[in-house]
Amino acid sequence: MSKHVVISGGGTGIGLACAKYFAARNARVAIIGRREQVLRDAASAIEHEFPDAPKVLPFATDLTSAEQVEALRGEIDERFEYIDVLINAAGGHVQRRFPSSTYADGLAGIARRWTDNFAMNTLSAVLLTEALLPKMRTPGGRILFMSSIAAYRGSGAGCYGAAKAALHPYCFDLAKTLGAKGITVNTIAPGYIADTEFFGSALSEDQYQAKLAETLNNRAGLPSDVANAVGWLTSAEAVHITAQIVQINGGAERGR
Ligand SMILES: NC(=O)c1ccc[n+]([C@@H]2O[C@H](COP(=O)([O-])OP(=O)(O)OC[C@H]3O[C@@H](n4cnc5c(N)ncnc54)[C@H](OP(=O)(O)O)[C@@H]3O)[C@@H](O)[C@H]2O)c1
Numbered sequence: 001m002s003k004h005v006v007i008s009g010g011g012t013g014i015g016l017a018c019a020k021y022f023a024a025r026n027a028r029v030a031i032i033g034r035r036e037q038v039l040r041d042a043a044s045a046i047e048h049e050f051p052d053a054p055k056v057l058p059f060a061t062d063l064t065s066a067e068q069v070e071a072l073r074g075e076i077d078e079r080f081e082y083i084d085v086l087i088n089a090a091g092g093h094v095q096r097r098f099p100s101s102t103y104a105d106g107l108a109g110i111a112r113r114w115t116d117n118f119a120m121n122t123l124s125a126v127l128l129t130e131a132l133l134p135k136m137r138t139p140g141g142r143i144l145f146m147s148s149i150a151a152y153r154g155s156g157a158g159c160y161g162a163a164k165a166a167l168h169p170y171c172f173d174l175a176k177t178l179g180a181k182g183i184t185v186n187t188i189a190p191g192y193i194a195d196t197e198f199f200g201s202a203l204s205e206d207q208y209q210a211k212l213a214e215t216l217n218n219r220a221g222l223p224s225d226v227a228n229a230v231g232w233l234t235s236a237e238a239v240h241i242t243a244q245i246v247q248i249n250g251g252a253e254r255g256r
Contacts, residue, residue, distance in 0.1 A: 002054060003027040004080050004137075008063055008090035008128055011038040013196025014146065015089035017223030019046055021231050022085070023053040030076065032128070033090065036060035063090050063124035073131040083135045085234045088125035089146045092198055093117070093160040114159040121163035126170060139182020142234035145171050146226075147189040149249050164189070168245055175243035184242035186233050191249025194220040215250030 005022045009015035010031025019029050023046045033039050039058035046056050057079060061072045076083075094116040103109035125145055136143065147168065150161035167187055175185040192199075192211040203211070212218055226248055232238055233246065247253055 003084040004082060005085040005087070006030045006032070006076065006080075006083050006128075006132060007087045008032045008124065009146070010087075010089065011035065011042040011058070013089075013198060014190070014193060014223045014226045015087065016042050016046075017227035018087050018089060018230050019056065020049065021224075021227040023050040023056065025231075026053055027085075028054040028057075028080075030057040030059060030080070032059045032061050032063065032072070034060060034062050063128050064119040066127060069127040069131050072128075076132065076135065080135060082137045083132055084137050084140065085142045085144075086129065086132055086136065087144045087146075087230060087234075088128060090124050090128075091121040091146060091164075093150075093155065094120055095157060095160070113157065114162070117159040117163040118166070121160070122166045122170075125167060129174070133178075136178075136181075136183050140236070141178070141181075141183035142238075143174065143178070143183065143185045144230060144233060145185075145187040147187045147245060149189055149191040149247065149253050151189055152247075152253050171245070172243045179242060182239075184233075184238065186242060187245045188226060188229060188233070189245055189247045189249075190221055190226055191215070191247070191252040192221055193223060193226060193248075195223055211252075214252040214255070216252070216254070216256065217250045219250055221248060221250065 005027045007015050007019050010019045011033040019031050022029050031039055031042060039060060043056035043058045059072055061068045063069055103112050145167045147164040151165035155161040171185050171187045178185060212220060229248055
């Protein structure tokens with residue numbers, strides 16, 4: 001029987017790799033992001049690569065908006081009888097995405113950066129998860145959050161790592177609430193992952209080499225590294241793994 005999988009941020013990077021992982025295993029996959037064309041292109045690419053998989057369903061939604069997530073809930077309700085796997089991969093570092101001129105100077109700018117990072121990384125995952133909780137398969141449902149190495153060691157400006165770290169206690173609390181229903185809830189905290197829009201082409205060669213040098217295996221993480229871990233954590237075999245944070249960073253968080 002096909003699994004039903006919902007992936008936020010499924011149009012690019014890590015989320016797209018997860019979408020491909022599940023399409024390759026014949027799952028029915030919904031992908032969510034704000035840019036409709038990016039989602040359509042991703043859906044076409046997946047369908048091209050896995051022509052026998054069920055058609056990918058793209059949903060253009062800003063997950064920081066309660067109204068938009070409410071509307072999305074209605075659309076998913078119509079198309080999915082239940083959800084086996086929910087992957088919250090949407091997120092990013094607002095300072096990497098928007099030029100600093102977007103932000104006012106002083107405290108107003110600081111307030112906006114912290115609020116935007118919280119909305120993009122914490123609230124987006126909380127709203128989607130709360131909206132879809134009643135649809136999770138019981139028992140057997142799997143919920144995943146995407147944190148970051150920054151939740152452990154900071155990210156320069158504080159606000160991105162703090163927004164990711166906020167997902168950890170939410171994950172633990174959900175795992176406690178949902179454990180008796182046979183639903184597991186876990187979090188993945190990647191280190192540097194290449195080939196995503198997170199860094200895009202923003203890293204210089206020196207910065208890239210510095211990221212590699214932090215790892216114990218002298219290698220950049222790939223979206224498929226994360227997707228493979230997601231695949232296992234959401235499998236039936238991982239039934240006894242819940243309320244965990246799994247770091248995927250080639251040992252970079254421990255340091256050399
Ligand atoms: N790449 C890394 O090195 C790294 C390391 C640690 C953690 N992470 C985390 O891993 C996750 C996946 O990131 P990635 O590396 O794959 O980068 P990415 O390619 O930029 O993917 C982020 C995705 O999130 C979507 N998104 C962002 N804000 C959204 C919103 N408000 N509503 C709906 N969708 C939204 C984006 O699509 P739209 O722009 O179209 O909305 C995009 O598809 C993120 O949570 C990121 O913080 C990445």
